[in-house]
Amino acid sequence: MAESATRVERYDFCLSFAARQRAYAEEVAQLLRAAGLRVFYDFFESADLLGVDLYAHLDEIYNRGSRYCVLFASEDYLRRAWTGHERVSAQYRAFRSPSAYVLPVRFDDTEIPGLRGTIGHADARVLSPAAVVRLLIAKLESDAQCASLPATVLVLAGEGRDDVLKAALERCGLTLPPELVLGSPARTVVVVPESVLPVVDVTTTLVSELETAAARRPGTRLRIAVHRGEVPTARLGGCVDVTAAAEAAVSSAVSEVFDARPRAHCVMVVTQRVYDQVIRHGRGGSNPRLYELVVTTDGTGLHVRVPGYPPMRRPSPDGRA
Numbered sequence: 001m002a003e004s005a006t007r008v009e010r011y012d013f014c015l016s017f018a019a020r021q022r023a024y025a026e027e028v029a030q031l032l033r034a035a036g037l038r039v040f041y042d043f044f045e046s047a048d049l050l051g052v053d054l055y056a057h058l059d060e061i062y063n064r065g066s067r068y069c070v071l072f073a074s075e076d077y078l079r080r081a082w083t084g085h086e087r088v089s090a091q092y093r094a095f096r097s098p099s100a101y102v103l104p105v106r107f108d109d110t111e112i113p114g115l116r117g118t119i120g121h122a123d124a125r126v127l128s129p130a131a132v133v134r135l136l137i138a139k140l141e142s143d144a145q146c147a148s149l150p151a152t153v154l155v156l157a158g159e160g161r162d163d164v165l166k167a168a169l170e171r172c173g174l175t176l177p178p179e180l181v182l183g184s185p186a187r188t189v190v191v192v193p194e195s196v197l198p199v200v201d202v203t204t205t206l207v208s209e210l211e212t213a214a215a216r217r218p219g220t221r222l223r224i225a226v227h228r229g230e231v232p233t234a235r236l237g238g239c240v241d242v243t244a245a246a247e248a249a250v251s252s253a254v255s256e257v258f259d260a261r262p263r264a265h266c267v268m269v270v271t272q273r274v275y276d277q278v279i280r281h282g283r284g285g286s287n288p289r290l291y292e293l294v295v296t297t298d299g300t301g302l303h304v305r306v307p308g309y310p311p312m313r314r315p316s317p318d319g320r321a
Helices: 019-034 042-049 053-062 075-079 081-096 129-144 163-170 199-215 240-249 252-259 273-278
Strands: 010-015 066-073 102-106 146-158 180-184 190-191 220-231 267-270 290-297 301-305
Touching: 010 019, 010 053, 010 081, 010 129, 019 042, 019 066, 019 075, 019 129, 053 066, 053 081, 066 075, 066 081, 066 129, 066 273, 075 081, 075 129, 075 146, 081 102, 102 129, 146 163, 146 199, 146 240, 163 190, 163 199, 190 240, 190 273, 199 267, 199 273, 220 252, 220 273, 240 252, 252 301, 267 273, 273 301
Parallel strands: 010 066, 066 102, 220 267
Antiparallel strands: 146 190, 146 220, 180 190, 267 301, 290 301
């Protein structure tokens, strides 16, 4: 049976290699991480691996936890027990996957069980680690254009946002894998797959719990932005729909509305797409009369609601009041 199209992995790449090829593999790992990608390389995980059942843990990583497995094939690779375990786990995943999963990098012509000679590979005898990394990134980006996840993107900005988010998710009985919650110093991005919670429920139920949790924290000033789109499963951060939500959260037009209500705990902003799909039609009990239209400097329309406050009169995009 093929893997679910909604799978989101913890890592973009996991690396499987023998000790003799460690220097080459480590340079690949370092370059991938420097490019902002998530890489499973054992030395990056030394602390997390302490006391862990490695047999079970590595099976999870190579079988289910990565978008691709980069297999550094060599005579040494064939002889090692741990690489054999990683290979079997990776090949079981490859058997179930509708697209390429094991990406071979060959150091010699050793036959690896289950790895046919007809499978396209990178040749480490002629390619530098940097050249291999360029190929891997190109593969990731190419597949990302094809594989996407219908999802609602939430962006939270403001102090205490992670505590508010945790409380709201618990109240909704919703558990999201860590890879769907992307934190940064300025904001937290939450990707909620449509299969987990439809956009209507995110916009009404989850957002309502966020607003309640924010109100319970004195001094909280939280921005909540909601957008819906297609998020690449291979790399969530930086995609167009995540960027749209992030820009909505920090828009100066939204700031103007929020700053005019200094006692408000939070402000909610939805993109035009969410407004048209949910709010305009009153789906999930939403009330379009509570929203006001603001226009960003680049002409993007956003719809803003401040809980507990009536809308201010705002001009529409064509300049009419």
